[in-house]
Amino acid sequence: MAKIRKAVVPVAGLGTRMLPGAKVVPKELLNVVDRPILSYIVEEGRAAGIEHFVFVTGRNKSAIEDYFDHQVELEEQLRAKKKDSLLAELLKDLPEAGSMSFVRQMQPKGLGHAVWCARDIIGNEPFAVMLPDMIMDADVPALKQAVSAHEATNGSNIIVVEEMAQSQLHQYGVVALSKQDGRCNPMTGMVEKPQPGTAPSNLIVSGRYILNPEIFDLLSDQAAGAGGEIQLTDAMARLMASQSFHALQYEGVTYDCGDKIGLLRANVALALKHPQLAATAREAVTSLL
Numbered sequence: 615m616a617k618i619r620k621a622v623v624p625v626a627g628l629g630t631r632m633l634p635g636a637k638v639v640p641k642e643l644l645n646v647v648d649r650p651i652l653s654y655i656v657e658e659g660r661a662a663g664i665e666h667f668v669f670v671t672g673r674n675k676s677a678i679e680d681y682f683d684h685q686v687e688l689e690e691q692l693r694a695k696k697k698d699s700l701l702a703e704l705l706k707d708l709p710e711a712g713s714m715s716f717v718r719q720m721q722p723k724g725l726g727h728a729v730w731c732a733r734d735i736i737g738n739e740p741f742a743v744m745l746p747d748m749i750m751d752a753d754v755p756a757l758k759q760a761v762s763a764h765e766a767t768n769g770s771n772i773i774v775v776e777e778m779a780q781s782q783l784h785q786y787g788v789v790a791l792s793k794q795d796g797r798c799n800p801m802t803g804m805v806e807k808p809q810p811g812t813a814p815s816n817l818i819v820s821g822r823y824i825l826n827p828e829i830f831d832l833l834s835d836q837a838a839g840a841g842g843e844i845q846l847t848d849a850m851a852r853l854m855a856s857q858s859f860h861a862l863q864y865e866g867v868t869y870d871c872g873d874k875i876g877l878l879r880a881n882v883a884l885a886l887k888h889p890q891l892a893a894t895a896r897e898a899v900t901s902l903l
């Protein structure tokens with residue numbers, strides 16, 4: 615079975631929930647505790663065996679490309695000042711030369727369209743999609759759990775899901791299952807932002823996918839769906855007619871960092887777990903409460 619080597623990371627959205635700052639600062643570069651959100655995403659991807667990241671970018675996102683390159687002057691200064699651990703921190707996220715690509719979406723027409731923009735770089739092999747809004751805190755990295763499920767199901771498309779309260783389901787993509795037995799179950803369908811009371815399950819699509827390359831054919835001729843956007847959910851639902859899909863309820867906790875309160879939760883929760891900062895973070899949070 616083909617190894618999952620490449621991940622698409624779409625970062626071309628408008629980030630309206632994070633305006634006004636997102637007008638000039640890509641929300642994916644906001645710090646959670648002590649490093650940018652994208653640092654967590656790339657770390658998770660590498661731990662799952664990803665060798666090449668394809669960022670789908672847009673205007674005002676060029677800082678992302680710079681983040682993953684050397685900043686020679688700064689590095690020289692840190693070296694001269696013997697700030698070795700800071701320098702190591704800085705270099706840790708840098709990719710091997712040639713192992714990141716950046717393609718422009720040009721217009722934010724929706725997540726499906728963003729993934730389609732990566733088609734030439736992905737080529738004809740199964741690949742991962744990682745939504746950078748979501749930090750998934752897990753002992754076994756969430757994408758690694760997804761790759762294992764892809765292998766265990768003989769190459770099925772995998773959608774990572776998690777439980778959500780009934781009252782919130784209408785804000786998410788929700789999956790329909792043919793049976794629910796354990797954490798990895800065959801899917802029969804999915805629906806984007808179901809009307810309240812109509813959701814087919816309480817499991818929402820949570821930001822990591824393993825997809826077979828046939829998805830690109832379906833995305834190429836796809837009309838806009840919910841919200842006037844070209845939806846990845848619609849293309850996946852169409853691919854389900856000819857390929858198997860499994861929903862994997864991963865073990866871990868998701869933080870939606872594309873949302874103001876979600877970002878706050880991520881900062882508090884991960885600071886309270888941080889090897890060096892946990893004690894002072896606890897003091898700070900306790901004093902506020």
Ligand code: UTP
Pocket residue numbers: 624625626627628629630631632670719721722723724725727728745746747872
């Ligand atoms: P979201 O809808 O959650 O993010 O898309 P957004 O559009 O940036 O943020 P809001 O909702 O306006 O606040 C999920 C992911 O897909 C990317 C986004 O960057 C985000 O990482 N995306 C979305 C694109 O790359 N292109 C698009 O056209 C839409």
